[in-house]
Amino acid sequence: MTEPRPDEPPGPHQPSGSPGSLGDELTRLAALHGVAASYSPSPGRTVTASATAVVAALAALDVDVSTPAAARAALTARERERDERLLPPTVVCWLGPTDDPADGPAGGGGPAVEADAGLPPAALAGLPPGTRLDVETERGETRSWVHGVDGTDRVDRLPPGVHRLTATAPDGRTGQAHLIAAPPRLPTPAGRSYGLLVQLYSLLSHRSWGMGDLGDLAELSSWAGRALGAGFVQVNPLHAAVPGPPADPSPYRPSSRRFPDPVHLRVEAVPEFAYAEDRVRLRPLLERAGRLRAAVLDAGALIDRDAVWELKREALELVRRVPLGPGRRAAYADFLAEQGRALEDHATWYALAEVHGSDWSRWPEGLRDPRSAETARARAALADRVDFHSWLAWLTDAQLTDAQRTAREAGMGIGIVHDLAVGVHPGGADAWAQRDHFAAGMSVGAPPDAFNARGQDWGLPPWRPDRLAASGYAPFRRLLRALFRYAGALRIDHVMGLFRLWWIPRGLPPTEGTYVRYDAEAMLAVLVLEASRAGAVVIGEDLGTVEPGVRETLDRRGVLGTSVLWFERDWEGSGRPLPPERWRADCLATATTHDLPSTAARLTGEHVELRHRLGLLTRPLEEERAEAAADVGEWLALLAELGLLRGTDDGASSEEAGIQAVHRFLLRTPARMIGLWLPDTVGDRRPQNLPGTWDQYPNWRLPVADAEGRPVTLEDLAASPRLHALTDVLRTDARAAPGDTG
Template identity: 80%
Template sequence: MPLSRLAALYGVATSYSPSPDRTVAASDTAVVAALTALGVAAGTPAAVRASLAARETELRERLLPPTVVSWAGGTPAPESVPDEGGSGPATPDGTPGTAGGSSLEAALAALPAGTRLSVLTEQGEVRETVERLPTGVHVLEAAAPDGRTARAHLVVAPAKLPAPTGRTYGLLVQVYSLLSRRSWGMGDLGDLTELTAWAGRALGAGFVQVNPMHAAVPGAPTDPSPYRPSSRRYPDPVYLRVEDIPEFAYVDENDRERLLALLTRARRLRESVLDKGALIDRDAVWELKREALELVREVPLGPGRRAAYCDFLAEEGEALEDHATWYALAEVYGSDWTRWPQGLRDPRSAETARARAELMDRVDFHSRLAWLTDAQLATAQRSARDAGMDVGLVHDLAVGVHPGGADAWAQQEVFAAGMSVGAPPDAFSVQGQDWGLPPWRPDRLAESGYAPYRRLLRALFRYAGALRIDHVMGLFRLWWVPQGRPATEGTYVRYDAEAMLAILALEASRAGALVIGEDLGTVEPGVRETLQEHGVLGTSVLWFERDWDGTGLPLPPESWRADCLATATTHDLPPTASRLTGDHVELRERLGLLTRPVGEERAEAAADVGEWLALLARLGLLQGAAGGVSEQSEEAEIQAVHRFLLRTPARLVGVWLPDAVGDRRPQNLPGTWDQYPNWRLPVADAEGRPVTLEELAASPRLHALMEVLREGGATGGPEPTA
């Protein structure tokens, strides 16, 4: 069919497989919508035929795809194309060319014989050969004998990302949930800095993994989810420790009384969470911090600080100006740019330029916040490394951004209009999922040499020892859902995974940082193997590690993969105490989320836990048994779970910080919105009493669990074998 052929040439799937033995056809409506979002006319049979003919002609006549990839250390390529040039690079399904890039080898093979090549390197050097190029994003030029010329972005990347130096363990925590007696009602970067210094020195931890610190969409109320941000490139100033800003100490005497009043209100807000059981109120925290930051901003920067700020502005350039302009405009017109006056919806319009000039004071305020937050994040990472951590902070990259936010406004040309990212129907969600995040257009990424993606990674690696990529399968393909349609009526759109991985390897290697891919759930064949080949660590969660192709029983530790972060749970799953006791079933029953009788759910959950506890007992990990597995205390069972993780060859072992004090409440309960306080709970003990950072540091239960990790040799131990 012409539509299927056209879709294949743009990387749009016409079917998908929810399980290995089942294939489902994507609707023509979804395919046409995806093509339309890619700028391809496909609304009628005539339009499809015309677009197909145009695309085939384009692919046949072009010399180079927009981006090509060469892996450093690979087979050297010739400086000109030999006589046996091929007909064109092929996609995985055999069709020539796609919207993405290709390997340099394939691109050269497709060029006419005698084509001359030259390279302008990222360092500004002109090369007449493509051999032994330095890593970077260069410009490749081709001149064919028939007079045709072409330019392409040439990504030269190390074939493998940095790897852990041995094995280590660390803590996993949602920063907002970690309150100290100095925070303002939610955890902040001062608390994170204290945590890294303490965990590195007192516990021997090698890393602290945190939630996405991306800037949120302001609102009333603000969406508390860190996975639907306004911007992924800039951090959220709500996490600032205001007192740690150097200018705080020099606030004018006339403003000092107002500042002290704000500190008093902040103390009451903190106490309402820690002592009275209130939820974390992000909006209330930001209201206080914003007012305090306005006062602090009135203090003139010293010469050195002014120079540092100016350097930051110059380095960030237009991207920061756009970011700060969006926040300034949002104060006037609301936080959804699609509802702003027409002229302001375009960041490059004359109307936006005039508004920016009129709001320059507010633009500067939001630019200053980005600078201050960036600096405090860098301080937290330095604190981690100074404390002896091999890795330090592990930051989290969300899948996408809010459609009404700053990134979607400033980078409209690279987002697919009218589409949303989600997941197809599967055994866990028969209706599929729509995450409400606009996807990047693979064609526009390739045309830009993946510039938005490069800038994003570079910004995050600036203060990260490692980066966790949420839904790492999105480097290969994403489920696109037409806006206004159910998630069942979507289809997959493929990205150039080789180029996405090359950019990732390039930026990670420059930063000397690890990369961890969240590869849980349904993963298409070959993806995990490709990620492992390039050094991307996976994510293995205890309860999901079973022999799914055989007995279905828990996977013994020696059968786990080595190249992964191994944990007992995550922010989207029940804490370990909740799973061991079955509390997670009771919670879902109270909220009306069960799809089967509660008795069946309880029995299945108990059987699942029973099988794991039986394995732990057989391995002799349930220490202190007084008469069988059933008599083990909850605390001993949690310790046994982590002893098991140490038995695996996993290079990184993560401890969910709430597990260390017996917290039973998940930070996020998928499938809920207002039924459950997602992303608003402080770390608490088994009784639900909030536990401060100071109390964590003195907790006998926490230290007993950490001693299990230390005795197990997780930190500084030998390189594990696969």
């Protein structure tokens, strides 16, 4: 979901007006439910939201505004509920003070912080004096006090966690709320480090089955940590995909974010593989795997995820016939018990999808409800397939955990950085299992801006903020806890979604959407709580248009930002490239991302030529070339001025010298984390994803390749002089104080 930061406001094609043009009652009702009646795409400019979108968003929140009378009744009811309730559904309490988070290493964990905690005044504003407050903690302990007595509302040594708060007013009224008690800030990475960024499927080794797998991830992490001095490896989302064929190759539109995809399994690393007796059937599968690998590496074929999964599924069906030993059986039983109903639902969806297809909205009506009697009967009838998919989740979880352990044992301070997609497929497992938490008939996207006058529709159903709050953010907590099982850090795609999301009524264009606000304080409290418990770092992808105050709020809670070199300009002043000393420190700084041109393509102008070949340019080719060349020229001039653009006497091409200079520049910034896009190490010209394309370009299906487009294996990378020359720059200077490199 990467979007460039705009340097100009959106065009004048959007209607402007005051919120009152939607009607005062509708505007007030929308505000009470977090639905925006207007928004500001740029300073000093207000745009009225689509009335259709506002009405649809309210309807998705079960608010009846079908007639003026219904809207008035809904407004009266909402205002009465707000005035009469003692507590909101969820209350946040930031614990403090704490030790300096920079004192401990990232990922190392530590004891839970306990401290005096004050409940926020806003949450208690409606409580009459003398109200009794009782907190039942996660540990089953009870803390009690009386509101307003001695002018204080403090809890004695409240532990971190999600607790139950009960208020009893003097007149006998009661109210309950979830109380999220979180440390005030996330742990900060110790020192500074550099790491590799890679789309895992694109990194093949000579042991891969046609796409990169978790064995390759462990191998890459061990090599990068031990031989290159890297502190982390960041990968694409490894969430479970919607099964095909054809499967959607995008890792950002998964079936489930809670559980990983078994297509990433290294089949030979499953312990039972060595004891599989049906070698007659396994041997041809291994031969087919070799042919799949050779097709990509030697014949120029695209990565075929469907073919890879079909092959692995057949092999895993054979491996599953091997009985688990007593220890392995006990570990599997523990996993099933720990994951509980969430895993059962997940595996049930996949078992049902094998019979009825991968869109639950098209299933027989009784099966569309995960809690129906029909679903229970189907689950029992498909018990073996449910167990198969549960077993796959266990195997994948184990290999992910092993990859993180391998990274840390290789000396990485952080290890594997996993990626959390912004949402899930509307027909997938999460949308089925958690259907009550998703807004029916709505899709997430982005409003029109300077780079996309039509806006964007990502085809992802949004979470309902009211249901999240009522549950104490249970789905979000469980999701984060699952990911932090095997992550040293987590990148959150479109982190601005913790604050608000652009909701689009299904079937309408993105221009007909509106923002719906979430309780960002509660979402952040859950994030800080779960990441702190895991000792993990959090990186927020905050590129694109960001409303005022969001970056500052994220920074205050210890969420690192994302800074991409080509977008770091003095947007409010000269517009020139931002000098390194003016970059923010608490960020992951990179030269590019998975859906931007590679650095080699940027320096050579190949990205413009690619868009021209695909017919994607909106201006004459010469204008696009001139603008791209001017942009690069300004950066190269700054690099030369700083003494970072060195000669090519060592045999490096001018393009290689430019890529090295770009990364020397990143080291001049105060950024805590420096990311190196792995394809940049070998001069790959092709983006992994070209936004705005579908069948015109092979998004998410390209292997890492060199400047001539020849696929490069993990073994080739380890022996690449070009890679070592670039990583030597980072390895030598990454630990130096910002500004000391030269």
